[in-house]
Amino acid sequence: MSLSRRLFLGLTSVVLGASVTACSGGDQATGCADCDAEVTVGILHSLSGTMAISESTLVDTEKMAIDEINAAGGIEVGGKSYEIKYIVEDGASDWPTFAEKSKKLIDQDKVPVVFGGWTSASRKAMLPVYESKDAFLYYPIQYEAQECSNNIFYTGATPNQQSEPATEFMFKRSPAAGKPFFLVGSDYVFPRTSNTITKEQVKALGGTVVGEDYLPLGNTEVAPIISKIKKALPSGGVIINTLNGDQNVAFFKQIQDAGITPSKGYFVMSYSIAEEEISTIGPEFLAGHYGAWNYMMSINTRASKKFARDFKNKYGNDRVVADPQESAYNMVYLWKAAVEKAGTFEDNAVREALVGIKFEAPQGPVEVMPNHHLSQTVRIGEITSNGQFKIVESTDGPVLPQAWNQFEPSSKGYACDWTDSRKGEKYRL
Amino acid sequence: MELILECLFNGVAIGSVLLVAALGLAIVFGLMGVINLAHGELMMLGAYSTYVTQLIFKLPALKPFYNAYVIVALVVAFIVSAVVGILLERSVIRRLYGSPLETLLATWGVSLILQQFVRSVPLAYGAGLVLSLLVGFISPFLLPQKLLEGSRGRLVRAASWAFSALVGVLGAGGLGSLVSRLGRASARNVDVTAPSWMRGGIDLWGVTFPIPRLVIIVITFIAVLGITWFLNRSVWGMRIRAVTQNRSMSDCLGISTERVDVLTFGIGSGLAGVAGVAVSLLGSVGPNVGASYIVGCFMVVVLGGVGNLLGTVLASFSIGIMTDLIGAGRLLSIWPDMPTPLASAVDFFATTSMARVLVFALIVVFLQFRPAGLFPQKGRMVEA
Numbered sequence: 001m002s003l004s005r006r007l008f009l010g011l012t013s014v015v016l017g018a019s020v021t022a023c024s025g026g027d028q029a030t031g032c033a034d035c036d037a038e039v040t041v042g043i044l045h046s047l048s049g050t051m052a053i054s055e056s057t058l059v060d061t062e063k064m065a066i067d068e069i070n071a072a073g074g075i076e077v078g079g080k081s082y083e084i085k086y087i088v089e090d091g092a093s094d095w096p097t098f099a100e101k102s103k104k105l106i107d108q109d110k111v112p113v114v115f116g117g118w119t120s121a122s123r124k125a126m127l128p129v130y131e132s133k134d135a136f137l138y139y140p141i142q143y144e145a146q147e148c149s150n151n152i153f154y155t156g157a158t159p160n161q162q163s164e165p166a167t168e169f170m171f172k173r174s175p176a177a178g179k180p181f182f183l184v185g186s187d188y189v190f191p192r193t194s195n196t197i198t199k200e201q202v203k204a205l206g207g208t209v210v211g212e213d214y215l216p217l218g219n220t221e222v223a224p225i226i227s228k229i230k231k232a233l234p235s236g237g238v239i240i241n242t243l244n245g246d247q248n249v250a251f252f253k254q255i256q257d258a259g260i261t262p263s264k265g266y267f268v269m270s271y272s273i274a275e276e277e278i279s280t281i282g283p284e285f286l287a288g289h290y291g292a293w294n295y296m297m298s299i300n301t302r303a304s305k306k307f308a309r310d311f312k313n314k315y316g317n318d319r320v321v322a323d324p325q326e327s328a329y330n331m332v333y334l335w336k337a338a339v340e341k342a343g344t345f346e347d348n349a350v351r352e353a354l355v356g357i358k359f360e361a362p363q364g365p366v367e368v369m370p371n372h373h374l375s376q377t378v379r380i381g382e383i384t385s386n387g388q389f390k391i392v393e394s395t396d397g398p399v400l401p402q403a404w405n406q407f408e409p410s411s412k413g414y415a416c417d418w419t420d421s422r423k424g425e426k427y428r429l
Numbered sequence: 430m431e432l433i434l435e436c437l438f439n440g441v442a443i444g445s446v447l448l449v450a451a452l453g454l455a456i457v458f459g460l461m462g463v464i465n466l467a468h469g470e471l472m473m474l475g476a477y478s479t480y481v482t483q484l485i486f487k488l489p490a491l492k493p494f495y496n497a498y499v500i501v502a503l504v505v506a507f508i509v510s511a512v513v514g515i516l517l518e519r520s521v522i523r524r525l526y527g528s529p530l531e532t533l534l535a536t537w538g539v540s541l542i543l544q545q546f547v548r549s550v551p552l553a554y555g556a557g558l559v560l561s562l563l564v565g566f567i568s569p570f571l572l573p574q575k576l577l578e579g580s581r582g583r584l585v586r587a588a589s590w591a592f593s594a595l596v597g598v599l600g601a602g603g604l605g606s607l608v609s610r611l612g613r614a615s616a617r618n619v620d621v622t623a624p625s626w627m628r629g630g631i632d633l634w635g636v637t638f639p640i641p642r643l644v645i646i647v648i649t650f651i652a653v654l655g656i657t658w659f660l661n662r663s664v665w666g667m668r669i670r671a672v673t674q675n676r677s678m679s680d681c682l683g684i685s686t687e688r689v690d691v692l693t694f695g696i697g698s699g700l701a702g703v704a705g706v707a708v709s710l711l712g713s714v715g716p717n718v719g720a721s722y723i724v725g726c727f728m729v730v731v732l733g734g735v736g737n738l739l740g741t742v743l744a745s746f747s748i749g750i751m752t753d754l755i756g757a758g759r760l761l762s763i764w765p766d767m768p769t770p771l772a773s774a775v776d777f778f779a780t781t782s783m784a785r786v787l788v789f790a791l792i793v794v795f796l797q798f799r800p801a802g803l804f805p806q807k808g809r810m811v812e813a
Contacts, residue, residue: 052548053618053715187782216782218721220712221446223439223642224756224781230637231762246618249713257630257639280713282620 049093236265444749469719475705514698557601
């Protein structure tokens with residue numbers, strides 16, 4: 001018997017053994033017993049590839065929201081109650097696939113709404129599809145704005161609901177107040193746009209940006225950036241971090257070894273690090289640095305605690321909830337409210353009904369604005385050694401979203417309003 | 430002085446990561462001529478082995494030795510990657526010797542399979558699989574030769590594989606129940622935390638030397654020394670070189686070329702595993718960790734001259750120093766009053782992305798003049 005045959009035998013027996021033990025669990029959707037009819041919605045996130053790590057948490061949360069709605073009696077439309085069913089499609093971390101699957105969901109499955117996307121690149125790829133078919137996409141991630149589509153509904157933060165209050169906090173009230181800024185990001189659209197805004201804002205505040213650097217996606221060699229930071233900020237300062245995914249791990253591990261730590265006067269403010277990322281990177285590397293979000297797991301309200309507890313009960317005690325998930329959770333409920341208000345699943349009626357809808361979200365009250373974004377509360381948190389945020393500052397109430405940035409010269413003085421046919425996507429204030 | 434020291438250290442630090450990653454490839458690609466695109470994934474397996482070892486050392490029984498887990502991880506990672514590499518050689522690459530294009534496609538496929546494997550299969554099962562392969566590979570050498578001969582041989586071999594499969598399943602089950610985190614599949618990136626003695630930095634002459642970087646430099650140094658000794662002084666090393674230089678002549682002289690192939694590929698893959706340990710100390714461990722190093726590895730081997738270890742060493746250090754020199758804008762600090770147009774050009778390239786572009790461009794230009802790299806292989810070429 002040749003070696004390979006023997007190998008094959010060995011392999012199959014192990015795989016068999018493994019698959020027998022692996023067979024357990026699986027999703028159990030709680031149905032709606034008294035519902036009269038069904039409605040099927042689309043969920044479109046990456047379940048494979050680089051983004052799967054982040055996006056699968058959104059699928060989990062959206063399923064949870066749908067199950068909750070079903071358990072509470074489904075959606076009431078025209079005297080009938082509808083149970084929500086969903087079709088999950090995999091965008092595979094590949095932007096054209098997102099567009100393709102969107103077409104499939106709209107044309108073939110005829111879903112009234114799609115919840116989906118994470119990266120700006122995936123949204124930009126899907127946008128033409130939804131606009132040409134006049135369908136509706138709900139997009140849950142904080143992003144760089146400078147976009148306002150009639151066919152997309154954005155439940156994540158715009159820069160003025162995340163990075164701008166964060167920059168102001170770092171410059172005025174953080175332990176490094178008044179010190180110079182250094183900007184670090186991954187080399188793609190979100191960090192570059194976000195940093196353009198930050199540079200304009202720091203200038204307007206009277207501070208200085210002494211350097212910026214971008215790491216090519218997939219590269220984790222941060223040694224040259226570290227030497228530049230040490231040269232540019234010899235006595236401490238603020239580092240604004242828009243690195244992506246696992247590049248953060250390399251960055252935080254290595255700056256700590258190089259002596260760039262809060263105790264030496266260096267404070268990092270990150271825009272892409274939430275509870276989920278803290279547990280991946282390790283709180284021991286992050287303690288003392290800052291983050292800014294609308295929702296933080298440590299928010300001490302009943303709604304927030306219930307959200308975290310329900311998620312843990314459903315998916316396991318070691319799981320955490322974070323801002324993008326809260327955003328995904330909200331959008332399912334907002335869609336439900338809009339459909340019930342409109343009394344139909346028809347796109348245009350739902351779109352009109354959506355504006356002005358209020359919802360008691362885990363973060364507090366949110367409201368849909370005429371520019372298809374949400375008003376949200378902004379919170380600044382210091383990362384603690386147990387992997388949570390200690391909220392050091394939060395806005396008094398929800399902040400209104402600005403789809404067009406007011407620090408960026410090309411969009412200054414513009415706004416978006418879809419409730420008024422004369423205003424639309426971009427009009428001068 | 431500080432500047433030169435810092436630049437030199439950074440260059441050596443970046444270079445040694447490249448070198449340790451490329452060392453295995455220098456053997457597999459350089460000596461055997463096999464384009465192994467799954468090399469990065471063998472590194473990834475090494476990185477995951479570090480993670481698994483770390484979790485095992487967190488168990489109460491082994492907790493006192495936690496500080497030493499990195500050293501154990503080096504051995505574990507070498508064995509894991511070598512076993513998977515040997516499996517890869519026996520099952521796929523052996524059939525494709527002499528057809529580089531097919532090898533390239535097949536190994537790329539293998540790299541995708543390995544990436545998806547760590548995403549969708551619990552690490553405990555992966556560990557069990559490697560364990561049973563290891564036992565299966567070793568058992569024919571441990572059993573008395575008599576048993577393996579004749580008609581009984583088949584049965585004995587089948588029994589030994591059944592035994593190793595059992596060991597694997599038990600190992601997987603045991604690991605999964607001891608460390609619950611290994612019993613579940615997860616596509617999430619995981620984190621290898623260096624023991625406390627390996628964190629922080631040493632301040633000397635106004636420069637901070639991060640300890641993980643120093644550790645990587647030491648690992649690289651030992652790996653290079655070890656492999657040089659092995660290739661030049663040991664019997665099997667000489668056989669490997671003999672087969673590299675002339676396969677049919679070595680075959681005629683009684684060297685089992687097939688065994689040499691397995692050994693060479695195993696060592697090359699094992700070194701990829703060692704590189705995985707090094708890389709896990711710097712960043713996070715995820716399915717894509719290898720993919721980000723593979724292009725750099727090939728660049729180093731080609732620049733150094735295929736089949737030449739010294740070339741690989743020099744190539745990785747020069748790429749490291751150049752990356753630091755350009756990426757951190759050192760030229761401006763060395764020569765602060767350079768003419769403005771030149772200064773703005775230097776400043777333009779002084780970002781990590783642009784430095785990478787420029788370094789690659791320089792390598793391409795260099796290869797125009799010296800297509801065979803820094804140290805071209807003289808005499809008979811490695812057969813393709």
